[in-house]
Amino acid sequence: MAANSVNVKTENTNTARSIGTRRGRLSDQIARGIFFVCAVLVVVIIFGVFVFLGINGLQMFKDPAARNFFTSSSWDPSADSPSYGALGFILGSVVTTLLSIIIVAPIGFGMALYMTEMAPRWVNALLRPLLEVFTGVPSVVIGFLGLVVLVPWIANIAAPIAPSAANAGNGWAAATLILVIMILPTVVSVSIDALRAVPDSVREASLALGSTRWQMMKDAVLPAAATGLGTAIVLGMTRAIGEALAVSMVLGGDIHLPAKLLTPSVLFQPNINITNAIVLYFSEASGTERNGYFMLGFVLLIISFLFICVSRYIASRSVYK
Amino acid sequence: MEKQSQRPAYLAQNEVEINPLNKTQVENLPEVSKEAQHMGSFDPTKTLKTDATTKIDVQHTNFFYGAKQALYDVSLPIRDRQVTALIGPSGCGKSTFLRTLNRMNDLVPGARVEGLANFDGFNIYDPKTDVVLLRQRIGMVFQRANTFPKSIFENVAYGLKVQGKPQNVIKERVEKSLHGAALWDEVKDRLNTSALGLSGGQQQRLCIARALAVEPEVLLMDEPCSALDPIATLKIEEMITELVKDYTIVIVTHNMQQASRVSHFTGFFLSGKLVEVASTADIFEHPHHKETEDYISGRFG
Amino acid sequence: MEKQSQRPAYLAQNEVEINPLNKTQVENLPEVSKEAQHMGSFDPTKTLKTDATTKIDVQHTNFFYGAKQALYDVSLPIRDRQVTALIGPSGCGKSTFLRTLNRMNDLVPGARVEGLANFDGFNIYDPKTDVVLLRQRIGMVFQRANTFPKSIFENVAYGLKVQGKPQNVIKERVEKSLHGAALWDEVKDRLNTSALGLSGGQQQRLCIARALAVEPEVLLMDEPCSALDPIATLKIEEMITELVKDYTIVIVTHNMQQASRVSHFTGFFLSGKLVEVASTADIFEHPHHKETEDYISGRFG
Amino acid sequence: MSAQQQISTSVESDERQRLLSLERLTQRLHLKNNIASGILALITLLGALLFILIVIKVLWDGIPYLINPDFYGSTGTGTVGQQIFNTLYLLILSEIILVPIALAAAIYLVEYARQGPLVTVIHFAAETLAGVPSLVLGLFGYLVFATVLHLGLTRLTGTLTLLCLNFPVALRLFEDALTSVAREQREGGLALGSTKWHMIRTVVLPSSLPGIITGIVLSAGKVIAEAAALIFTMGSSNPSNVYTLNPMISTDNLTIHIWYLKTVGAGTIPDNVANAVSAGSAALLIIILLVINIGSRSIGRLIQRKVMAA
Amino acid sequence: GSSTGGSTPSTSTPTVAAKTSSINCATGNLATGGSTALGPLVQDAAKAYQAACSGATITTQLTGSGAGLKGAHDGSLNIGSSDNFVSLTKNPEYKDLTDNQVAVVIFSVIISKDVTGVTNLTSAQIKDIYTGKVTNWKQVGGPDLAITVISRASGSGTRNTFEKYILATPETISGANHITAKSSGDVASNVGSKSGAIAYDTIDFATKHSLTTVSIDGAAPTQDNVKTNTYKFWNIEHMYTKGDATGLAKSFIDYVKSADAASLRQKDGFMDLSAVSADAIAAKTPAAAK
């Protein structure tokens, strides 16, 4: 008898419970569906970016004049027989990116090493927030400073070797320095993370063997952080190659690559790169030329995609996560 | 388990407690008993030299992590070419003490040491002591193998390269140290493969080889076997009894059987104080302090 | 320590080992002995009902974490309004088994269960089982108190709000559950303060109160006392013996004394297999398997 | 006896010899160490100086305008009242769209999705999207939102483009915030018979609030700083009445304005005015970013304390 | 769907007093853009229009004539302004654009202050400069100073007018001494700051920046010379719409052309279409557009 009544009571509760939870389950299902759509949205967007830029960009090759896109550096869409050689723009982006990373890597690694391994606490307390602010600093602010400070300064210094004293401040040199300022904080921050990821036991192991701190950094910490530092380089380059407005403000070039590429003076004259071309000419271009700028954007997209793949690959080989 | 009878009575009595071996595991591994027989072949009491000279004479050491005191007036002589074991419950300051001896605690921000540790005529704690030189003379092996992500050879050669030794010396010493750490046979064919591919026990011995390569006079070991399985543990213990012919060894251990198996002297720490230090046999058989007795009989810790 | 004599002989014999109490700590806390006297006031053998109906009938359960099998053909009846203890060395699958019972393992990616667990006429493992309803009927208490960062009241009321209970019912039930978890007196004046301000033991009891509030039929507890000090442990054990009058309880424990103190039935797991299940007294006094005997006599684990 | 003594002395002198050479060696090592340390310190000093000088330069040039109330007006040249309003408008509109979507996506990834190819693909997509240059996203936004969807150059087009830009960033930060909530907390909720979504709302979201706030604030920083993605999608000029919530008009913001004044708009107002406005806006932006960076952490901590002391 | 704001439509001849009431107000959002030469007039007119008609929101993207046409064509702009007629040979897809002529613009060749002694250049000399044959001012009668050549991008209506009526050939200048300015204003500001610079820009920007203009082939850039087409470097300003202008777009274009906006046109240096001789207009109008 007693057992029976207990059973009945239990059943009642269960019915009440299941009614209560059914509503919950429905909202659970709906919520789940919405979340799923939002998560997939990210895939849709990147897919859309590839598809839309790809389709519009590749359409330029319907125009036979565009066949020299990857083989010529002569970009002259308004000529009687238009030419769409983009090598000049690509070269500009590659040169400024490589130059800036060559400058940034030693400085960035040096700063990161100093900040993680040697610096007194207050130095980090001061520099970390500063670096973070600069990681997100608007590129136009740097571009503005570049225009009012850097360009006149370079013009002064480089005037004697530049082909045109009036335009000596503009060009790859200014763009490279702008990029250095733009990517140094990123490279330092990622490098610091990489160095921090090296466990202290590695440092202890080195020091306990009677190494100096410098030997510890050079022989134990840096090799152990190699993959992370590699990621820092690649991320820096991703940022550099895509940087648009700041670079465009100081480049000063249009569509022409300088005639003499293999002299130092090439750095001190108005010059070109991919982003500058897009910023300057995209909005008024039509037809094949317009698709050409989409194609340039697509090239940038592919390059940054490759960079991301490389950084993922490097990161996947890291010993310490 | 016929070995038990050879051990002091107090060990047998607490056998179940302080034996870290997982029986099931041991049963799956028939090699153990073979190795275990080997284990009895050395007996620290036979190599005990109660008159050994003092290699490091630690006196009245106080240690602070910031405001927190971790060592209270510790005085302890470390005898030349003898194994000194440090035991005590978790957090009693064993590691802290060990790490004062090669100034490893310098790395801890806010750490501060007071007192005297006379090593070859100078005070280890002196701020002016050249810690690089000190650490070349006093090597250290850590609780968890901290192998570098480099090849086996590079790991052992590390300290030698630090000293800028020529290549031929490095080659020879690497082999010698790997022999010394009883690892040569296992790795001789793969010296250039990554050290991270070794098992835990092998990595720990690699770290020992690495420490031996620079030919220190003193070797500090902080629970070198705590992360290892019984077989690896036995290998390392055996190795220690070999090494002590040439090196002064200080070992921290949680495992009292290990202390009794390998050490000549034992110091017992409790809450940052050195309760008692004496020959290992004395400590385990005739402890002078109630706390020591309680601890070794397993009533706490 | 006069309590020892009341315990079975095998416990006294291994007292040093399986007693988790840290002696130094206990000595600092004079209240213990007072509480400890209380401890003897219940004896599960007195409330043991060998003929209790089976509340959950687990049969031939296999469990896999991805490719790795964690449970092998486990069959075990869980008796109504009795305490069933699950013991075994670390990693043997106790938690895994417990978590199959309220489908908590659903959260582990790649986890898969096979077999039958008959609960009130349906199979717990059935994919069609409404896990939300199931978990309202089979509550769970975890090893580490997972109090929500909310007020004490909100914590206990959580499950009731889930069910959309009216405010007055919630109020009443919160108080009742806090009484049930022996926490009411300690928190009645601060119900609206953050639960994170409670001590570890109080938080654990709060979690128990939270589980009780939804009036489950079965209460699963995974090492509920392992992070607690002796006094808090005793309080919870006492509470369990009270709760079992109304609830079916399954408790995982590392502490064999605890199993013997609170449980009516004990299952011994080893490497994912249920070696033996029987009344607690039988398991501890007349184990049928060599492994069980080895384990409870402390030879491994 | 004497032989023994001799041996011991020779051993001793050997030992001395070894020690002496070791000492010489370490002297050399110390020297190298000091040189290397000096170089590292110098590099850091120069790097730090570069950044500090930039900040000082920007503030020095800009603050005289910032403390002038006319600077924030909206009539006449050299005022940025409109741009500040547009920046805020864009910030709020894009956060309103971004936060629910990114949070929902993060919830899906952290709470619902099973580890598998889909999650890998989503993460890879997010990482790739985060690496796409903002100018390229600007082209994409122009193509899809302005042209294909016929939204034209409007605030809405700009906001949608910013969504693409910020989505991966916010997603990552929100995921971090959610994963920082202990598994035990989730299990606690579920074990009480709550449905997953209810558990997330009542347990996970409140606990991860500090991290979510940090994510919002940091993505806000990106919205404020962005210009390249907007010049093709939102435009670079203002109607007479920008003080409207109308999303279908084209406006600029502070960063676009700086760019505009020094490029396309150069010469439309006197150079010294353009420089003054740019300097003032740059200083304002730097100050906002400093505040955001320092603030996001303290806000997070504050919320944390609030949540924990419920 | 045009609607007439609050003001009364009026067909009477506007007077100064009835200035605002004569605007046929429409409401909505209007995106205009394109020619930077026409920019000042569009911006001023937009401001005046919005002041008079509260329901209208007008923005002006100054991105060049080419961008204006493209924006009008692809719909991102409602009105695309251009200094040129659409060239259907070059952009056949722009046949959907409707021409609304609003004013006449006078361009000029300008040189920087340090180029002393040059007041006139022949179109041949200008051509030599813009094709890179002449690189120093002394070759054209000026000081010994390198010429910094400033151009506009190829979509610029100013540049197209310059190429068509002065050079009679496309520019081919490139190299370190050459830069491309981003807008009419940018041209003026560059000529103001670079030594030895030469450029082409509207007379309005030249005046506002007090830059030196030169006569071309002996004709000075004056309204009188334009009226008779003696001075060739001028053009008709257009506001193109996709299809016929309606609603706010129509109302705004009408306003820009209207007598109401005459003072604005004058202020920004533009001439009324009616002020220029029919022959001159015909000379600028391509056959296809007639």
Ligand SMILES: Nc1ncnc2c1ncn2[C@@H]1O[C@H](COP(=O)(O)OP(=O)(O)OP(=O)(O)O)[C@@H](O)[C@H]1O
């Ligand atoms: N870096 C540190 N900062 C502050 N306190 C520390 C630090 N390292 C250790 N301690 C404290 O110092 C005391 C001694 O620690 P130590 O590591 O020496 O103990 P131990 O005997 O080695 O313990 P175990 O057996 O657990 O390794 C402990 O209370 C510990 O909490």
Ligand SMILES: Nc1ncnc2c1ncn2[C@@H]1O[C@H](COP(=O)(O)OP(=O)(O)OP(=O)(O)O)[C@@H](O)[C@H]1O
């Ligand atoms: N999420 C998981 N994924 C894969 N394997 C797991 C997972 N959780 C547990 N395991 C494995 O399953 C086996 C059983 O684990 P379980 O946690 O059930 O053991 P346990 O008896 O509760 O141990 P303990 O006493 O340490 O809590 C162990 O080998 C463990 O490593």
Ligand SMILES: [Mg+2]
């Ligand atoms: Mg230790």
Ligand SMILES: [Mg+2]
């Ligand atoms: Mg468990």
Ligand SMILES: O=P([O-])([O-])[O-]
């Ligand atoms: O007026 P434009 O900018 O096209 O020269």
